[in-house]
Amino acid sequence: MVEKTIIETGQTELPSKNTGSPPSPAQRTIVEAALESGVGTDMTADLRTKTIVEDDLFAPASKTPPGGPPAPPTAMIGKVLENKFKIIRKIGDGGMGVVYEAEHLHLKKRFAIKSIRAEFTENPNFQSRFDQEAKTQALLQHPNIIQVTDFLNVDGQYFLVMEYVEGMGLDKVLAQKKIDEDGILSVLKDVLKGLSDAHAKGIVHRDIKPSNILITRDNTAKLMDFGIAMLVEEDRSGRHSVAGTPAYMSPEQITNPESTDFKSDIYSLGIVMYQALVGKRPFDGDTDRQTQMNQVHRDLPPIQSVAPHTAPELARIIEKALKKNPQQRFASCTEFYASIEAYLRQIHLECRSCKFVNRVKNKYALKGEKCEKCGKPLSMKSKFTKIWAAAFAISGSIILIYLLYPWPGKLDVKTTPEDAIVSIDGEEKGNSPLEISLAPGEYKIEIKKEKFEVFFSPVLIRKNQKTALDIKLQKPDELPRLAFEAIKQSYQEASYLCRDLNDLAASKQNLEIAQSIGDSALTDAYRNQIDELEKNIQDGFDKYTHCFQDLKAINAEIRKNAYNRYVQSLADKGGSKANVSIVWMHFDQYVHQGRSDATWKKDIAKFC
Known part of the structure; x- marks a missing residue:
């Protein structure tokens, strides 16, 4: 018993x-x-x-x-x-x-x-x-x-x-x-x-x-x-x-x-x-x-x-x-x-007239139900809806004007070693380190220094934002090995990011649930977990982008040969070419459009 x-x-x-x-x-x-x-x-x-x-x-x-x-x-x-x-x-x-x-x-x-x-x-x-x-x-x-x-x-x-x-x-x-x-x-x-x-x-x-x-x-x-x-x-x-x-x-x-x-x-x-x-x-x-x-x-x-x-x-x-x-x-x-x-939440609806809480079958699909207390029709719509709509329209116009105005951006160029010649669209602008204001748009950057490979890259300047380039110039005989290592490292960083992104999504869902049940201990634990994961993800994308910066400084033909060699090495170990191709696609986007964390997150979340 x-x-x-x-x-x-x-x-x-x-x-x-x-x-x-x-x-x-x-x-x-x-x-x-x-x-x-x-x-x-x-x-x-x-x-x-x-x-x-x-x-x-x-x-x-x-x-x-x-x-x-x-x-x-x-x-x-x-x-x-x-x-x-x-x-x-x-x-x-x-x-x-x-x-x-x-x-x-x-x-x-x-x-x-x-x-x-x-x-x-x-x-x-x-x-x-x-x-x-x-x-x-x-x-x-x-x-x-x-x-x-x-x-x-x-x-x-x-x-x-x-x-x-x-x-x-x-x-x-x-x-x-x-x-x-x-x-x-x-x-x-x-x-x-x-x-x-x-x-x-x-x-x-x-x-x-x-x-x-x-x-x-x-x-x-x-x-x-x-x-x-x-x-x-x-x-x-x-x-x-x-x-x-x-x-x-x-x-x-x-x-x-x-x-x-x-x-x-x-x-x-x-x-x-x-x-x-x-x-x-x-x-x-x-x-x-x-x-x-x-x-x-x-x-x-x-x-x-x-x-x-x-x-x-x-x-x-x-x-x-x-x-x-x-x-x-x-x-x-x-x-x-x-x-x-x-x-x-679905079956309880407060009457907007008398504030009485009514029990309904589904407040999101009302069929003429009336308040049990005052008899007035129940509704999910507020009498302030039109006022709020007008306010949003005005604020939307202000935001639109701000977004359409071509605010200038800045380009910040640093090189290792320093004192390299920086040219933008074929015109020399000075020696590195260099910071310059530019109208929004795409520019062709060329960086030269004696005894080092010439660096070429398109750069996208966004309005009211700073675009930073930190380029490590390479000597010709080191480039194949460095290209291979950069591709390998970017692939590894993408794997780490995939794990953290999936953990973050689960933690955010658990946080919402913990908040809805009023459990302060679980809420604090998930908030701390989310803070740590977001920091890891930010650091991860910084490292991911740094790999692309290193790779971008290398001649396109050398990069392509290094990519093919890394794909073959993965295949020999039973790895997936599909995931490497995602990294390569991101690198191509980086070269032509710049860093795009939001777009990359969606791809990398499916990586693992």
Whole structure:
């Protein structure tokens, strides 16, 4: 048996929480709705704890440990653990162990402490697993996770110390059928935020289900029992067994439990989402074994045939989360969250007259819907549209005038060695280093110095911009080798840029999702990652262009021969000529048009 602890309350008025999406007109706080249906009718106004015991096919049978039976739970009352946690009372008892309310003697703060039953700790590897799990659990500090604050080993008896939270299990809330679609999606978004934080730290829950989701008094959803499944997933012989609850387990968790990763948690939450919105679980069988076989082999029943009221967009979200193939599910919890948030944005529309938030089928495809409060037609268009259009037209004219005026540009020429003669369109302009203003357009540059190859190149001058040439003049006998090295180096720089550009695109997408879920830690991490990648990309294009500068200073025939030799060397190693041809095309563009990072990015992003 596996037990899950929740706190129920007899109070009927709870503060609502701003979830980031507008609530529906009839939405009430989740726990309030459940309580009104009778959950707390036999209770006093004080809080009390109940224990939910659920069948688990893989929980070990009860057994008297060596040395005699454990002390009865009442014997723990009044004891002090590690000179700081005083046991106040027993608040739960289940297959996993006994849960107590405790007071920290120094902090004067309440905690929930779970003692783990002896049969789970008999495995000789348990101690090391327990210590490792303690370090892992310390990483989980998130408002949507019940935090395990400490792990204790007192005379061979193991305890988990958790924050003490007042609320109600999602399983109880769903049983009352008093939570609407908006409320369910708000709970799921909270859970996804907590899971996203855990997954970012490499931690997988392995046992997502309604009884492991606590709805607090302020309507925040919190995940609990992180790490519990991991602690007990080995039997006494040290072999891996299956940890989890069959009705919520992913196919890979059943068939190959050692390979379970975060995609399994996404699947389990998909089952919770299906159950909450459809009203039943999709793969239940007559036995736990049959349920497991259904998870692995049975196709998901078409959601709209089972629950016709479900919006097609919402059905597609559930179906994606419940793909049998993990690679076809959401790539991350943040992507899962973003899909729910997009759906919520689609079905909520504020009336522009009275500001009432209406629930519609699709605010982007309105069909004469009217505001539920004031009765006026709903619209996505603003009365200020024409004003803004006129303002944009005026500003556009100003910008157009600025863009069309032929502002002069500058050419900055540097050479190694210096004091080379610089000619522009056949007219000598001076010796390097040289800076000169030129009207926008294309010019032919010639640079000469005794005992060095003559440098020829077209240069494009853009208005109000500086074009810099930093040319290393070459002696004739060095040119073939230098041309080959320049082509080789430019090819390598393009490979590095491809990797960074693809990483940047993924990081920007993840940043948007992290911002939409309000996770400041993930947002900061992705911003730092983006800053570093953008710096690397800028440096990479500088190096890429520098290779072209070196190559440009070499005679065209020598360049072409070097290119053919490098293509052949790649072919001998099984390399691709197509990618080298992209680099060569960029070099040709550089020679005739100048540097073009924006155009090159699109080509190089496909390079790898």
